[in-house]
Amino acid sequence: MTGCCVCCSALRPRYKVLVDNIFPEDPQDGLVRINMEKLTFYALSSPEKLDRIGQYLEKRLNREVKGHRIEFVFIAMDALDQLLVSCHAQSLNLFVESFLKMVQKLLECDEPELQISATASFVKFANIEEDTPSYHRRYDFFVSKFSSMSHSGLAKEETRQKIRRAGLHGLQGLVRKTVSDDLQVNIWDPVHMDKIVPSLLFNMDDPSFLATDAESPRDEEHPSYIAEIVFRDLICRASYSSIKSVVGPVLIHLDNHSLWVPNQFAVKCFKIIMYSVQAQYGYIVITSLLEHLDHHVKSDPNIKGGIVGVLFQAVLISAGGSIGTSVLEVFNILLRHLRISVDNKSQNTEMRNKEIEFEDEVINTIGQFANNLPDYQKIEIMMFVMGKFPQFTSDEDVGGAMDSQLQMNLLKTLLKVATKYKTVTFSNTFPPEFLHPLLRMSLLDDPQMRVTVQNILQTLIDRHNNTVKLKHVVLPADVSQLDLTTEKASRQDILFMKKSGMQFYWHIYENMQMSSNKVDNFEALFCTMSLLAIELGDAEILLELLRLALDIQKMVVTSAGLPITHKCAIHGLIAAYINILAYLSSISSLAEYVQQVIETRKKEAKCLLPDFAYNRNNRPNSYRSSDLVKENCLFDQNKIAECLSSSGHDASRLSSSFIQKPYNAEMGGVSRSISDIQSINIEIESVDGSPSTYRKQYDEEITVESLKKMLAESSGANKDSEDKRRLEILETFRTAPFEEIVARSEAKSNHFHNKLNEILDNVEDPSERLLTEEDDETGSQATIPVFQMQFPDLFVY
CATH class of the missing domain: 1.25.40 (Serine Threonine Protein Phosphatase 5, Tetratricopeptide repeat)
Known part of the structure; x- marks a missing residue:
């Protein structure tokens, strides 16, 4: 056997x-x-x-x-x-x-x-x-089993921790085995990711582990720690086409387990994602968050605020400019949610407070987005935000059709973006498409909105951090105590002010007259005016600002509609402002005269000084009953002109005041002035505007040969004459009296109207143009109206 x-x-x-x-x-x-x-x-x-x-x-x-x-x-x-x-x-x-x-x-x-x-x-x-490679091998069972082990709920904690650790290590091995070989099973398939990602997040969301001090040593065998390592490894291996397969389950998990409020864990997850994902794919994560925010448009404000808070942190981490190809679309989505929140605002106080918190989160996130953009795009973003205001066509319609809360939120958004912008040249910072609407917004009825607009202007104008030093209207004995940082203005900035300065002056002048002004409004205007003088302190610009200050003073003296409190505040503002202008101009005689007027006010009219006018503890009975001001307490235009002339400055323009229209106090119960400084239309490049040069009339026949000859000729021959003509025109408008410029402008306007009347006279009224059969039979030659003339095809567009 x-x-x-x-x-x-x-x-x-x-x-x-x-x-x-x-x-x-x-x-x-x-x-x-x-x-x-x-x-x-x-x-x-x-x-x-x-x-x-x-x-x-x-x-x-x-x-x-x-x-x-x-x-x-x-x-x-x-x-x-x-x-x-x-x-x-x-x-x-x-x-x-x-x-x-x-x-x-x-x-x-x-x-x-x-x-x-x-x-x-x-x-x-x-x-x-x-x-x-193996083409037929499948890992579906292992995905499900390891995910199940990661969720182990055994009663015995030690055994439960071991099972969870094993499940997480199994998922990590599974990812490493399959992610690098496209011929094997596609681990990025949603069927697999919907099991793997929630398993990792479930273990990461351990309150006891999250509470551990970040600087203290961590237990590397803890499931939360292992899950975080595996999650980072998964994100690092994600490609362009697979990153959404990971982010999607994360968002769903946060929704299903109500982890947006509070959002600490959500912030942690997306910090891991943003730090682990390849830099060029970071914008996909941000886009996914924005799309998810759209899905929660009707959700509780706290949930939307939690999502925006996570978005804010993601933007902080993302590389500069890495927010996708459609920058404006990102801002459009955020602004849309801002508008939806305001349009659907709750009447419940508690709920409204939550909505306000959400709106603030959106504004901060927009600002952070803008921080990642180059400066030229920040201006585009501000123009884009400005485009969300109603397209008003007249001064009376400024912001009238929009909810005031939405207007304020949009202005806050502009201010937030402006704080991220660094001004180099004013011509780039204030393109006409942005400057004009912004200045018109400074005439809104709401005084707080006007303050916000001034804050935007100050943020963009100030290049030397002087705003903080000029937040309050003060009158120091020595302006140098303010420790203002000054720098000579560049030629480019001076040219900008010569071109667009009148826009600033006119709107400042208008703002001074607003009957709804408060102390904050006057302080904001003083800061803006002072920054203009500091940043653009050219002699000619300072002269224009002096002219503006004197005109404002004249307006206060002659106006019967302003209350005594406003008059005192404006007088105090003008005193402080001219004091700064005298310091910046370095004209000793002007500084002495300003101090003389200030001393006179201290003796005879203390209410016209900032210390009294801007004391918020004042009451109506603190002011005197009469608003009459003695001549010696006002800044005299002639004496200021003498100070300027004695120092070699041309003070002739100081006597020319801004043209004003009657002050309108019937619009919406709030006073608004409709002055028009820009009624003077100066065309420097126009030859017709020159007093000594006239447009030539070319009667000779234009042939192909003559055109060839003109092209062959060098343009340098005419350059000297053109430069001479341009300088002559510039000199004319710089030195000519104001009345002469106005007369020339009126003459051009009359010439235009005369031509228009001549054209209209040549055009018959159709009702008077009835031809009878007898006229046709007799062959009468009726005049053909201009609008019935048959032009050759080549002339028709």
């Missing part, structure tokens, strides 16, 4: 004998190392037998599992691991199939030790780089 057994044993395949020999009689002794080396050598010498070795090990392992001989199961898995590490033959794929079946078999067991052992083997397998 024994001989038969020996004979049968000799007939068994060698690989089976080698496999059986690695198992000891006593499982406590562990794997038989010598026999394991023989098995490994055999597998390396005969790689075609590797798949059969795997199949036989699988059969042996199934038998041990059914017999609940756990120690032999561990020995079998140890042998499998060693064979995987040692063998790299092409036939390894067939062995892997048996290996994965054995891992799956152990993962399906209820014993935690077997699940942990199987996961460890899978992780070792995941770290092996295979020579040939």
